[in-house]
Amino acid sequence: MYLKKINIKNWKSIENESIELENLMLLIGGANHGKSSIFSAILFFLGERNYRKKDKRRDGGIVEIEGKFQIVSIEKLKKLKPYLDKNDELVLKIKEGDDGFTYEVLKEYKSVEIGWTDYRDIIKNIEVVFIPSVAATSKELTEFFYKKLLSVLDSEGACDREIIGEIMSTYSVLQEDYASKGLQRNVIFNIARILSRESRKKNRSILGSTMILYEEPELYLHPQAERELYNTLIHLSKYGTQIYVCTHSSNFVGLKQYRSICIVRRDERGTKVFQNRKNLFSRDEVKRFNMNYWINPDRSELFFAKKVILVEGQTDKILLPYLAECIGVYKYEYSIIECGSKSTIPQFIRLLNGFKIPYVAVYDKDNHSWRAEYDKENAEYKNKGIQRSINYSIGSYVEFENDIEEEIESTDREKRNYRHKPFMALKRVMSKDYVIPDKLKIKVEKIFK
Structure with a gap:
């Protein structure tokens, strides 16, 4: 299940913005311009974080987040059929109400309200792995990433014991008494290498359509490693993994991937996003x-x-x-x-x-x-x-x-x-x-x- 578009209203610094999503997304912008606001909206929408009072845009209207999903699995198409529109697409909306949030799906161009249980059952079909920036990274959070990753690999059933053992061995260096933040980030980098290598061997992502939200992957990496990690993320996204990157490094931006670029800027009205969905060049x-x-x-x-x-x-x-x-x-x-x-x-x-x-x-x-x-x-x-x-x-x-x-x-x-x-x-x-x-x-x- 792939998230193809998201509309965000009255969330933090965002008044009303829509983002067209590729498997690889590169969020670029200055500090405090709204990149993390986009990440937090996606995480809330997919049930990976709770709503907080400060999430609501100051002096804004009701909070509303809508996402359009593409279903590629025959099994999930059958399972989610009651919620799909005529094009077999899933449009899901979460909307602030007087007594909390309401949940809707779009069917035949009309919004149909569903219950929390239905909403939860739908979003369970997309796995989410969040890798926060160094400011929030700790040994505990890195361990959470590692365990969530193993859970995803287990659910996909795409890895043999040897690969799982290699990932576990890579992670084991963090069991030492002192594990610096730089070491934590390098462990994640090395795990990404393994995932990319095995996906290329199988000609499909061993993570399936898992969504990875990766904040500032360049931290603690030298320029050559940044370029290698970017290439690794490109390969994973080509094989099917959804990877959303928030970065301040030009080594994580390629002109060939210009459709993946989302520039985030903030003015007096709030956060704005800029994408280019047209063909820039010909012949x-x-x-x-x-x-x-x-x-x-x-x-x-x-x-x-x-x-x-x-x-x-x-x-x-x-x-x-x-x-x-x-x-x-x-x-x-x-x-x-x-x-x-x-x-x-x-x-x-x-x-x-x-x-x-x-x-x-x-x-x-x-x-x-x-x-x-x-x-x-x-x-x-x-x-x-x-x-x-x-x-x-x-x-x-x-x-x-x-x-x-x-x-x-x-x-x-x-x-x-x-x-x-x-x-x-x-x-x-x-x-x-x-x-x-x-x-x-x-x-x-x-x-x-």
Whole structure:
């Protein structure tokens, strides 16, 4: 049984938000923006935690959580048939009332009230394993995770004694008198490795459709281990496990999994979620964009940025932060993303438009006196393409004339002067006698606005 969509109303900082769910979900956002609120709503909805007075949104209406489930097991289809709609989907709702909560299912487009016993029998069909962040993690909670995991494996009947023994042996290190939080997280990591390995062997998840809610999996892991764990979670989700991750690490975000990304932001009205369910790329764009990402995987950090600065190449990425520091406008919460070329910038813009992440596209006009007319026309065509791609309600552009090297010198440059561009340009602006031209200063201020 898979949870495919959830609507949350008046829960903590959430007024009214809907989330489309993939088997792998990546919740991204700043501290206190509402990621944990989403997790707590799901846990309450699935009977894994109690309701608390502070769960209700301040000055909000009634609490209401609705989930849509997909049933893939023939056995469960027969068992849950009385609660399913015409499409054999299950829509379940929990709603605050005067005397506690009421429970409903949607049948033939009408809500039908059911009792607590029926509700409990329905939600028992989805196993939930919660791994809290380090702030809440203790040896006792890690032991609870371990025992719940063994219970799930036993109910699925997918593991032989040898695999169970390996998991038990991995966990046994926590039986020592001193077990640090770092050790606890590494035990969970190593267990995840075993689960992924065995699922690949069987070509199906040995956890079945179990839902794992995993807070900050990156804690106490070095970058290489983060990337391995992310790959492990991807494999488990592909084989059928539902994995919802709340993370602050770009190593747990892949551009190929953009449908799994849910950006969580909080404004004066509360928590908002941003997803992109459309196809971002078509035909060869997918291949080019994925190649561009694999060459420079740190581009994933754009999903965590307050604003993204898109640039063509290395020279801009190196010079812009230095110049911004010099004039006092640099912001650490902004990310400068090297797109590789002018041609690829529109693809990044499309991605940022989809998730409504503020951005500025910075590109070279490339109208140098030494360029052939054909090259100038081609550059102008690509520049116009960048401008057309921008959603001006969240993005803008800054054009260098003709590139940043000419801007820092305030003069035309000969083609022969373009050897070792990043090094020579940085050497020039770092010299003691260098003064940033007013025209360039205005553009840098606009970029970091």
